[in-house]
Amino acid sequence: MTAAIAVDRLEVIFDRFRALKGVSLDVQPGESFGLVGESGSGKSTLLRAIAGLAPVASGSIAVNGKTLGARRDKAFYREVQMVFQDPYGSLHPRQTVDRLLQEPLAIHGFADGEKRIQRALDEVGLGNGFRFRYSHQLSGGQRQRVAIARALILEPSILLLDEPTSALDASVQAEVLNLLEEVRKRRKLTFLMVSHDLAIITHMCERLMVMQSGEAVENLAAADLVERRVTKDYTRNLLLASDGFVRTA
Amino acid sequence: MSTLLDVDDLRVTFPTRTGLIEAVRGVSFTLGRERLGIVGESGSGKSQTGRAIMGLTPPQARISANKLAFDGIDLLAASPRERRKLRGKRIAMILQDPKYSLDPVMSIGRQIVETLRTHEKVGKAEARDRAMAMLEAVQIRDPARVFDLHPHEVSGGMGQRAMIAMMLIAGPEMMIADEPTSALDVTVQLDVLGILDRLVSERGMGLIFISHDLRLVSSFCDRVIVMYAGKVVEQLKASELGRAQHPYTRGLLNCMPKIGADRHPLPVLDRKPEWAA
Numbered sequence: 001m002t003a004a005i006a007v008d009r010l011e012v013i014f015d016r017f018r019a020l021k022g023v024s025l026d027v028q029p030g031e032s033f034g035l036v037g038e039s040g041s042g043k044s045t046l047l048r049a050i051a052g053l054a055p056v057a058s059g060s061i062a063v064n065g066k067t068l069g070a071r072r073d074k075a076f077y078r079e080v081q082m083v084f085q086d087p088y089g090s091l092h093p094r095q096t097v098d099r100l101l102q103e104p105l106a107i108h109g110f111a112d113g114e115k116r117i118q119r120a121l122d123e124v125g126l127g128n129g130f131r132f133r134y135s136h137q138l139s140g141g142q143r144q145r146v147a148i149a150r151a152l153i154l155e156p157s158i159l160l161l162d163e164p165t166s167a168l169d170a171s172v173q174a175e176v177l178n179l180l181e182e183v184r185k186r187r188k189l190t191f192l193m194v195s196h197d198l199a200i201i202t203h204m205c206e207r208l209m210v211m212q213s214g215e216a217v218e219n220l221a222a223a224d225l226v227e228r229r230v231t232k233d234y235t236r237n238l239l240l241a242s243d244g245f246v247r248t249a
Numbered sequence: 250m251s252t253l254l255d256v257d258d259l260r261v262t263f264p265t266r267t268g269l270i271e272a273v274r275g276v277s278f279t280l281g282r283e284r285l286g287i288v289g290e291s292g293s294g295k296s297q298t299g300r301a302i303m304g305l306t307p308p309q310a311r312i313s314a315n316k317l318a319f320d321g322i323d324l325l326a327a328s329p330r331e332r333r334k335l336r337g338k339r340i341a342m343i344l345q346d347p348k349y350s351l352d353p354v355m356s357i358g359r360q361i362v363e364t365l366r367t368h369e370k371v372g373k374a375e376a377r378d379r380a381m382a383m384l385e386a387v388q389i390r391d392p393a394r395v396f397d398l399h400p401h402e403v404s405g406g407m408g409q410r411a412m413i414a415m416m417l418i419a420g421p422e423m424m425i426a427d428e429p430t431s432a433l434d435v436t437v438q439l440d441v442l443g444i445l446d447r448l449v450s451e452r453g454m455g456l457i458f459i460s461h462d463l464r465l466v467s468s469f470c471d472r473v474i475v476m477y478a479g480k481v482v483e484q485l486k487a488s489e490l491g492r493a494q495h496p497y498t499r500g501l502l503n504c505m506p507k508i509g510a511d512r513h514p515l516p517v518l519d520r521k522p523e524w525a526a
Contacts, residue, residue: 038434039405140291169290169461171518174504178514196435203506203515226509241435242508244468245442 002065004029004158004190005050010059012042012049019045021214022059029064029157032184032191034205034222036198036238042214043194047160050192051082063158078108081151085163087143091135097121097146098131104154120149124179141172145179152183159184161193165200177204198242202226210235253423253455254280254302257316261297264309272297272310274479280423284449284456286470286487288463290501294479295459299425302457303342304332319423338368341416345428347408351400357411358384358396361418368419383414387444406437410444417448423455431460442469463490463501475501478525497524 005027012020020042027033035043048054050061052072061068063080084090092100101120105113121127124145135143144164151159164180165173181204184191195201201208202222210217210232218232230236261273273294278285289295300306302317304324317324319340324332344350352360361380365371371379377396384392387410400408409429416424429445430438446469449456460466466473467490475483475498483495493499500518 038436170463170501171290171504174506174515174517177506178517181514197506199506199508202508203512237436239508241439244464245439245446246468247446 002029003027003062004031004064005033005192006060006062006065007046007050008060008062010046010049010061011057012045012054013057014055019054019214020049023211023214023216025209025216027190027192029190030188031207032193032205034201034208035192035194035211036196036201036208037211037217038196040213041211043211044162045214046211047082047162047192047194051080051160052076074108077104077156078154079156080158080160081154081156082160082162083144083147083151083164086167087140087147088135088167090147091143093135096132096134097126097138100135100146101150101153104150108154110154116153120153123152123183124149139172140168141176144168144176148176148179148183152187155187156189158190158192161191163195164193166195166197173200180204198225198238210238252279252281253320254457255316255318256280256298256302257314259298259301259314259317260312261294261301261306262311262313263307264311271479273301276476276479276481278474278481278484280455280457282453282455283472284446284458284470286458286460286466286473287476288460288466288473288501289476290461292478293476295461295476296427298476299342299427299457299459303340303425304336305342337364337416337421338419339421340423340425341419341421343409343412343416343424343426343429346432347400347405347412348432351408351412353400356397356399357403361411361415364415365418379418380414383418384411386417386448387411387414388440389414404437405433406441409433409441413441413445413448417452420452421454423457424449425457425459427459428461429458430465431462438465463498464505480525482524495524496521 003026007023007025009022009024010020011022023046035046037043045054049056098117101117102113105116110116118128121131126142126145165176168176183189193204202225205222207221209219212234217234218230220230228239230239257277259273259276260271263270263272276298287295287298301312306312312325314325358380361383362376365376365379381392381396384395389395389407389410395403430441433441458466458470467487470487473485473487473490474481477497483493483498485493503516504518506515
């Protein structure tokens with residue numbers, strides 16, 4: 001079986017700073033894979049490199065068996081879509097939801113835009129009432145739903161999720177996580193999800209990779225993490241930290 | 250336990266184009282020399298409560314309360330001059346993001362010295378020594394180097410420690426921390442909380458810890474106030490959070506993913522209109 005995403009010894013260099021130092025990764029089709037690490041660990045850079053948004057210095061990325069070149073073609077973006085962290089920054093402030101959703105359809109030359117927009121909005125639980133609103137008229141959770149609808153409207157098979165809920169309240173986070181799980185089940189999507197929160201990753205993903213300063217520290221199954229079968233101190237520290245504050249008397 | 254702060258029926262109202270918005274609607278609590286957590290989601294009025302106590306509410310907003318007293322001083326009747334004397338000296342506030350709340354064009358050391366010399370008559374050399382000692386107290390390893398750095402040259406965790414140092418240097422009796430660790434990585438978060446915890450208990454300060462993270466607050470504070478839509482829906486001991494009564498508190502605790510709990514889909518919060526009533 002060819003991997004949905006295969007990353008091999010990827011290096012990303014910004015000016016003289018090595019953000020990724022030879023990271024390799026395999027995600028199987030239909031799998032949900034998590035990337036965990038602190039800020040600056042390179043987890044978002046890895047995601048952005050796959051989407052073609054970071055300067056790749058060496059190494060290779062293959063999606064569904066096809067090795068990607070320096071420039072992504074249109075077909076790539078029909079397969080791979082991304083949802084960004086900040087729902088306040090990732091929607092155009094002067095476009096209505098309808099206009100936002102039409103953009104990808106126009107780029108890819110879809111004719112049945114009307115039907116698709118309605119379906120996409122229904123799918124993320126927004127309905128037609130939201131179609132002609134501007135993003136400033138929506139709450140954070142609703143905006144993130146629009147961003148997910150925009151990613152889904154081209155019917156991709158792979159979704160790259162960059163901290164999709166870290167800007168949201170806990171109760172809204174639960175709703176968005178449930179929505180993501182639901183669409184993944186229904187459409188048999190492959191997820192590659194970045195988060196700094198171990199609890200979210202173990203909830204959403206089957207396997208995960210822990211990263212630190214541009215390198216992969218450890219590859220784990222989510223079940224191992226739950227059982228605390230970790231081998232690296234760094235992962236253990238992350239696990240301890242996610243338990244909350246412990247007073248040392 | 251002596252009461253440091255007494256808040257009774259605090260209301261903060263903002264005039265908008267569509268009428269008055271009550272951000273805080275009758276909040277009452279008292280604070281001794283303890284750690285009190287205020288928890289709520291965005292828009293619950295938790296930050297506005299903290300800002301009203303500190304006197305940082307925007308000028309267009311109206312504040313009213315039956316009582317808002319710090320150590321016997323009526324804060325609402327106090328003149329701006331008197332409040333300025335309290336702010337920084339006796340009541341201090343730590344803000345969320347050191348990137349935005351430190352002065353970008355002033356070195357960290359100078360900012361700490363500035364706070365100290367505003368409130369106390371000390372010479373330059375002594376002020377510098379005390380700032381150094383304070384930087385050491387917040388576990389900055391090389392205080393002499395950090396003293397001369399500007400905020401953009403340090404990490405988030407380091408910046409937050411510098412802000413704590415700045416707030417503690419005048420020896421306040423009460424500290425309001427508004428999401429002090431939300432902008433930090435989990436591991437750094439715990440370091441900063443550890444420092445805060447030690448300094449607060451050593452100096453016997455009262456601490457108001459404002460956060461959206463119910464679990465973090467319950468592991469850090471003695472007592473927790475849960476706010477929803479500008480009101481206090483529940484007040485309880487942090488150790489008894491598991492026995493919370495209000496459906497909002499329970500829902501908030503429940504909807505967070507936990508390591509080891511296999512719940513698909515996650516329970517979501519079913520908001521009842523009567524909670525806000």
